[in-house]
Amino acid sequence: MTRKHKPLPLLEHITIESVAAEGKCIFHYDDKVVFVPFCVPGDVVDVQITKKKHSFMEGRVERIISYSKVRETPMCEHFGICGGCKWQNLPYEEQLKAKQQQVFDQLTRIGKVELPPFQPILGSVKTKEYRNKLEFGCANKRWYTKEEIAALPPKEEGQEGNLSESAIGFHITGAFDKIYPIKKCWLMDDLHNEIRNEISRYAKENSISFYDIRAQHGLLRDLMMRNSNTGEFMLLVQFHYDEEGDEQKAMQLLQHIADTFPQITSLIYVDNQKGNDTFGDLELTTFKGTDFIYETMEDLKFKVGPKSFYQTNTDQAYHLYCVARSFAQLTGGELVYDLYTGTGTIANFVAHQAKQVIGIEYVPEAIEDAKENSHVNGINNTLFYAGDMKDILTDDFIQGHGQPDVIITDPPRAGMHADVVKVILNASPKRIVYVSCNPATQARDLQLMDADYKVAAVQPVDMFPHTPHVENVVLLERR
Numbered sequence: 001m002t003r004k005h006k007p008l009p010l011l012e013h014i015t016i017e018s019v020a021a022e023g024k025c026i027f028h029y030d031d032k033v034v035f036v037p038f039c040v041p042g043d044v045v046d047v048q049i050t051k052k053k054h055s056f057m058e059g060r061v062e063r064i065i066s067y068s069k070v071r072e073t074p075m076c077e078h079f080g081i082c083g084g085c086k087w088q089n090l091p092y093e094e095q096l097k098a099k100q101q102q103v104f105d106q107l108t109r110i111g112k113v114e115l116p117p118f119q120p121i122l123g124s125v126k127t128k129e130y131r132n133k134l135e136f137g138c139a140n141k142r143w144y145t146k147e148e149i150a151a152l153p154p155k156e157e158g159q160e161g162n163l164s165e166s167a168i169g170f171h172i173t174g175a176f177d178k179i180y181p182i183k184k185c186w187l188m189d190d191l192h193n194e195i196r197n198e199i200s201r202y203a204k205e206n207s208i209s210f211y212d213i214r215a216q217h218g219l220l221r222d223l224m225m226r227n228s229n230t231g232e233f234m235l236l237v238q239f240h241y242d243e244e245g246d247e248q249k250a251m252q253l254l255q256h257i258a259d260t261f262p263q264i265t266s267l268i269y270v271d272n273q274k275g276n277d278t279f280g281d282l283e284l285t286t287f288k289g290t291d292f293i294y295e296t297m298e299d300l301k302f303k304v305g306p307k308s309f310y311q312t313n314t315d316q317a318y319h320l321y322c323v324a325r326s327f328a329q330l331t332g333g334e335l336v337y338d339l340y341t342g343t344g345t346i347a348n349f350v351a352h353q354a355k356q357v358i359g360i361e362y363v364p365e366a367i368e369d370a371k372e373n374s375h376v377n378g379i380n381n382t383l384f385y386a387g388d389m390k391d392i393l394t395d396d397f398i399q400g401h402g403q404p405d406v407i408i409t410d411p412p413r414a415g416m417h418a419d420v421v422k423v424i425l426n427a428s429p430k431r432i433v434y435v436s437c438n439p440a441t442q443a444r445d446l447q448l449m450d451a452d453y454k455v456a457a458v459q460p461v462d463m464f465p466h467t468p469h470v471e472n473v474v475l476l477e478r479r
Contacts, residue, residue: 008048008049008050009049010046010047010048010049010062011029011034011046011047011049011059012046013044013046013065014029014044014046014047015027015043016039016040016041016042016043016044016045018041019040019041019090019094019098019101020033021102021105021468022468023086023087023467023468024036024037025037025041025043027047029057032055032056033056033057034047034049034056034057034058034059035056035058036059036060037060037086038061038079038080038086039064039089040068040071040090040094041068041070042067042068042069042071043061043064043067043068044064044065044066045061045062045064046061046065047059047060047061047062070090070091070094071089071090072089072091073089074088075088075128076088076184076185076186077183077184078180078182078183078184081143081145081180082169082170082182083172083173084170084187085186085187085466085467086466086468087465087466087467092123092465095462095466096121096462098468099460099468099470100118100121100460102439103439103458103470103472104118106439106440106442106443107442107455107474110440110443110444111442111444111446111450112447113450113454113455114455115455115458116455118458118459119457119458119459119460121460121461121462122316122319122320122459122460122461122462123462124313124315124316124462124463124464124465125316126313126316126465127466128186128187128465129186129187129188129189129190130187130313130315130464131313132226132227132228132295132310132312132314133188133224133225133226133310133312134187134224134225135223135225136169136170136196136222136224136225137169137170137171137179137211137277138166138167138168138179138203138211138220138223139166139167139177139179139210139211139213140166140209140210140211140212140218141166141167141178142169142180142181143175143179143180166203166204166209166210167179167180167181168181168182168196168210168220168223176213177212177213177214181200182196183197187466188225189227191227191233191263192225192227195225195235195257195261195264196223199223199237202253202256206249206252208220208249208253209242216240216275218240218242219246219249219250220237220240220253221238221240221272221277222237222238222272223238224236224306226266226304226306227293228295228296228304229295229314230293230295232265232266232293232294233261233265233293234264234265234306235257235267235268236268236270236279236284237250237257237268237269237270238272238279239270239272240271240272241273247271250269254267254269254287265290265293266286266288266289266291266293266306267286268284268285268287268291270282270283270284279306279307280363280365284306284307291305292304292305292306292308292369295310295314297317297345297349298349300349301376302343302344302345302369303369303373303376304369308342308363308365308366308369309342309343309363310342310343310345311345311463312463312464313463313464316462316463317345319461320463320471320473321345321346321349323473324346324350324408324433324435324473325349325353327431327433327457327459327473327475328353328408328431329406330350330353330354332353332354332355333355333405334354334404335354335355335356335358335402335403335404335406336350336354336357336404336405336406336407337358337360337393337404337406337408337427338357338360338408338409338410339359339360339393339407339408339409339420340361340362340389340411341359341360341361341366341367341384342361342363342366342370343366343369343370344359344361344366344370344371344374344384345373346408346410346435347370347384348370348373348374348377348379350408351374351381354381354406356383356402357381357382357383358382358383358384358385358404359382359384359385360385360386360392360393361385361386362386362387362388362389363386367386370382370384371384389411389416389417389420390417390419390423393424394423398423398426398427403427403428403429404429405431406429406430406431406433407424407427407431407432408432408433408435409424409433409434410436411441412437414438414441415436415438415441415442415445416441416445421445421448421449424449425449430477430478431475431477431478432449432453432475433474433475433476434446434473434474434476435471435472435473436473437469437471439460439470439472442472442474446474449476452479453478453479454476454477454479455476457475458472458473458474458475459472460472461473
């Protein structure tokens, strides 16, 4: 006999209290915290509870009774659907306050270490068209909102309707096989919207199949676009060759894009037969132009390839790296280790003020770019190594290359592996500059180092307006 679950309640005339992590807002009900997306503090709403746990609940807004005074009209027609910009309805000044509070809460509640006064968060130079990279999925099934489904013409007897229409856009949470079509995204230069929409139009008019992730069948699979502050533009198209003639169709599409958009300086493609869209281990082919673009920062040029990591907000990356360089307090005589160096951006950015910089990164192609970046900029006091951080950064490595005076570390969202933390502590540098895109894992790592290092400065930096993501730079000094 199955146990019947009690229907979850609809809570009426609720006042949203404050902003929480992950872009949600909260209110309290029945001694529990309730998390609700796509609203702002001060909204009065009816909330349908969707999940009930021991200490918290989750809900969705069913009806807005009155709007908050701090609410802002979202600029994007896709707001609330694509799931990307969760805070477009919150004024930018309020977003910055929430991010500053988020960093403070995570470092105090998770890290539980002694902290100095925080410096005010550095807001982004741009709040629109600030990204230099976006990826879009291509699928043979598109996501429909409730309103779109209701507006569809009634099915005639024996017809299946058109709910399988293909689309290029973003994956919707909870529907891995469906894509929501994006007409205009405000986060990157508008050229990317023109290119994406033209690819969609051309593919549909020329009977190019879109990828079916369940059946792993279909030609057009994924798009990645990058642009740079030098005016260059890169497009990588992922195909999935299934049938005879697919390669010819792919080449015709690429030629059409090359002819229509001469602004594209790097047009690259790959036949990806894997079960996922990652291409780090695949050989890419250049259809037109170069296989890289350049970014500039101060008097430096940085070569960025399709597999390279580069901070997604170019203008704000400069301010982030200025903070890191300032915290490092270099005088020209220091040996610096730059961990998770990517394409060597930070390493080359600080090299002129150091005796030597050693960069370590997991992706071999990024390390090749890092070496090239040093060469292009006439920098000869850098060394770069590719491999897993915990395997390369060992006590033997430090013994062979010298004890660092300063370690700069910019790990992925998961933070640093415990073995890496151990080696850093054994290396015993005077200062550690910890750049983080996830203050929660940064806080965990700070706690691991607290016995040996005290937090001397904290500087939050906003790289991603309209999202809850925030970068944070911490200076650690040896006790």
